[in-house]
Amino acid sequence: MNLPPNSELSLYQLVLETPASPESITITPVTLKSLVRATFDLLIAQNISATIWVKPQAEGWHREIER
DSSP, X not given: OOOOTTOOOOHHHHHHHSOOOOOOOOOOHHHHHXXXXXXXXXXXXXXXXXXXXXXXXXXXXXXHHHO
16 A cells, blocks of 8 residues: 555555455564553653553452552
């Protein structure tokens, strides 16, 4: 997809024009937690305010979210 700079397309339009998504992958809970931790670290380091919806199921997740 070749878009002009400063495109006014909506996110919905962009998604419709993208090629089919790649095959899904399977990751371990440890990998998922690592990705979540890295995302939190980035948001904190860049002082980015964000709303993150989570459904933690273990105490370790609660500690990560609370920081």
